Amino acid sequence: MSNHQSIEDLFSDDSNGAAGKETVQAKFKDKQQEVKIKEIERATKKKADNAGIPYINLVGFPISPEALALITEEEARGLSVVCFYYDGKQLRLAATRPDNPQVLSLAKELAAKYFCQEEVYLTSEYSLNYALNIYKSIPRPRLMEKGVKITEADLNKYSESFASFKDLQEQIGQIPVTEVVTMMMAAAVKTNSSDIHIEAEEKEIKVRFRIDGVLHDVASLDKSVWQKIISRMKLLAGVKINIIDKPQDGRLSIYLTNDRIDIRVSFLPTNFGESVVMRLLRSSAVGLEFDDLGIRGRAFQQLKREIERPNGMIITTGPTGSGKTTTLYAILKKLNQPEIKIITIEDPIEYQLKGVNQSQTTEKYTFAQGLRSIVRQDPDIIMVGEIRDLETAEMAIQAALTGHLVLSTIHTNDAAGTVPRFLSIGAKPFLLAPALNAMIGQRLVRRLCEKCKKEIAPDDDTLVKIRELLEKLPEEEKNKINLNKMKFYQSSGCQTCQGIGYKGRIGIYEVLTMNAELEKIILGGKVSEYDMRANGSKNGMITMVQDGLLKALDGITSAEEVFRVAE
Known part of the structure; x- marks a missing residue:
């Protein structure tokens, strides 16, 4: 029973x-x-x-009040739509009718307002009602914007208050502690700094800005106010204030008219207190066109030809901060046409490119996994942020051999190190050789300040060194200069350049393209950087140092700067 x-x-x-x-x-x-x-x-x-649209069940989904508050409750109920996810980069809406033109228009409007990518998901009415009930828990006023807001008026006020770093030091000592962080950010924006470093020392707090790749001391803070300042930065960055013995990473945003600056903040415990580094990224900073990168002459024509091919790999090389991503973005901008589908996988997405499908890696979504999914999306062009391992390398090579143009970066010192690096991680020579189109080695050099630039005479040892390097130029290029009457320039520093002598940066490049002899060398399996460099020189390649010295002769940069970054 x-x-x-x-x-x-x-x-x-x-x-x-x-x-x-x-x-x-x-x-x-x-x-x-x-x-x-x-x-x-x-x-x-x-x-x-x-x-063919994404689905979401919002019941139990951790919807943040910040995301939900981007759409008013009245509008959410009227259109049957909610914002369930927002991280400053991506914005996701859930709607019972995702094809509703009003919903799609709202998504575009929010994406434009917050400088992020939007996506609309289908959800059920039950699921939507669950999310709508969360509005009751949001205190009024509900609208919250992530990050500190610096208006144009704030920037103008701070810009007028200092003309040099000395003035900045004086101003920081006179304003309330709560305004110090805002003033430092405004000063960094004004000077086009890429990073703010705030470092605890034994007796003071040092503030440094990285301008055009070089750190400069800009101010020092009294150690007695440090705890208040770092607490404010932690609040703004969304990290825990009470944790001081472990590293933490956060982020915030500065909202400007028609622009947004995303700031990644890193906190690191040191023996004298926490060190803070802020990386500033402008949403609208991708201003360089391919023609304006600074690639010249024969190298420009070669690279232009290679990027216009329908398949193969274009690899940029160089250390962190050498401008590789900027070069890839400039290439993508040139190739971006309505009839071309471009998909990227990046770590992280640094800038938004209109008309390009950009995805970002996570702990569970690697370059290799992303690349495997991307090839099923029928792309014409694929950009992979970096090739770090054999799995990613094999996927990129396979994509290049099956009708896709693949753009990526790899960490080597120059173009000649590209193939040896691929082989060292296990790539097969017989697949790599036909897949490669071009290898670009690059660095960024600072531009001389035009306001205080003047002609100088290098010392004899430097002149001998310069002549030896320029003597090895291809005849076509060497005939354009007079090695006995070379002019070089230097800047002494002025108010325009904050006394630095440089303002802005430009790339110096070497472009190594595939040829029959080079393919034969690679297929041999044992390839050295010497072999690659010798092949490049034989085929008229101008090295990074040579390109930099030619730019120095044009008064764009200094010979000293070229040797600093490229030797």
Whole structure:
């Protein structure tokens, strides 16, 4: 005899009494409701799959009040849509009718306002109502913007208050502690700094800005105010204030008219207190066109030809901060046409490119996994942020051999180190050789300040060194200069360049393209940088140092700067 009772048995069991019947009936109704909800969600997911759009079940999803508050409750209920995810880079909406033109228009409007990418998901009415109920828990006023807001008026006020770093030091000592962080950010924006370094020392706090790749001391803070300042930075960056013995990473944003500056903040415990580094990234900073990169002459024509091929690999090389990503973005901008589909996988997405599908790696979404998915999206051009391992290398090579143009970076010192690096991580020579189109070695040199630039005479040893390098130029280039009448320049520093002598940067390049002889060398399997460099020189390649010295002769930079970054 079975020990299990049917629903009917439960209802007819007098021993349960009226109260028992009500309890069982309530449980039964709950079970029916649960089954019904599951059926609704399955049907909604199937509908999304058939339509080729993403699906989301918001029940139990950790929706932040910040994301939800980007759309007012009235508008959310009117359009049956909610914002369930926002991290400053991506914004995701859930709607019962994701094809509603008003919903799509709202998504575009929010993406433009917050300088991020948008995506609209299909959700069920039950799921949407769950999210709408969360509005009750949001305190009014509900609208919250992530990050500190610096207006144009703030920037103008701070810009007018200092003309040099000396003035900045004086101003920092006179303003309230709560304004110090804002003033430092405004000063960094004004001077086009890429990083702010705030370092605890034994007796003071040192503030340094990285301008055009070089750190400069700009101010020092009294150690007595450090705790208040770092607490404010932690609040703004969204990290825990009470943790001082472990590294933490956060982020915030500065909102300007028609622009947004994303700031990544790193906190590191040191022996005298926490060290803080802020990396500033402008959403609209991708201003360089391919023609303006600074690649010249024959190298420019060669690279232009290679990037216009329908398949193969273009690899940029160089250390961190050498401008590799900027070069790839400039190439993508040149190739970006309505008839071309471009997909990227980056770590992280540094700048938004209109018309390009950009994705970002996570702990569970690697370059290799992303690349495997991207090739199923029917792209014409693929950009992979970096090739770090064999799996990614093999996927990139395979994509290049099967009709895609693949752009990526690899960490080597110069173009000649590209193939040896690929082989060292296990790439197969017989696949690599036909896949490669071009290898670009690059560095960034600082531009001389035009306001205080003047002609100088290098010392004899430097002149001998310069002549030896320029003597090795291809004849075509060497004939354009007079090695006995070379002019070089230097800048002494002025108010325009904050006394530095340099303002802005430009790339120096070497471009090594594939040829029959080089392919034969690679297929041999044992390739040295010397072999690659010798082949490049034989085929008219101008090295990075030579390119830099030619730019120095044009008064763009100094010979000293070229030797600093390229030797």
